[in-house]
């Protein structure tokens with residue numbers, strides 16, 4: 001199994017989830033500007049959509065879209081899902097919210113040409129969505145005491161929010177620290193050369209990926 005990633009990008013959620021699941025995997029960095037992989041392959045030939053993550057399975061199939069990669073990992077490692085009768089549905093509901101409502105709202109921060117008005121509107125939308133999630137944090141994580149793949153995705157978006165100076169509700173800061181303290185998370189951050197509690201802005205994500213390629 002191989003994960004194509006860029007440091008600090010949403011693919012970090014997939015890396016953390018693989019570590020949490022104890023899955024032995026290879027990791028290949030992608031330069032998001034040149035679309036070349038670390039080993040010199042054209043990334044478009046691996047994922048024609050051009051973005052990370054892409055997970056190459058042992059049978060040669062490739063799965064793209066963070067939501068699909070994360071739900072696959074949870075399907076294969078049920079301890080990383082919420083469990084219960086509607087567990088899979090609730091997980092997809094949460095992953096879809098994080099992907100389409102939260103992650104997508106960061107778009108103006110990832111594009112140089114976005115205006116400051118667009119960024120302000122996006123920051124407000126993100127803060128609103130984070131506030132909604134505050135009420136969802138149970139005992140410890142999004143689904144109570146059980147850490148799931150959805151937490152890895154929310155963690156990555158919280159890193160971005162903090163890097164871009166977006167208002168993060170206090171209870172989510174506690175949650176962020178809890179997630180960041182997990183050994184699998186520490187390991188993933190170290191592997192991507194990311195400092196703990198000093199989130200990288202996206203411009204740095206790209207620079208790091210380009211410089212290291």
Ligand SMILES: N[C@@H](CCC(=O)N[C@@H](CS)C(=O)NCC(=O)O)C(=O)O
Pocket residue numbers: 009010011032050051052053064065066067099
């Ligand atoms: N819909 C995709 C979006 C993935 C995405 O936005 N990836 C970003 C990094 S977080 C990326 O590779 N951006 C480079 C680009 O779009 O050119 C998913 O959910 O997996």
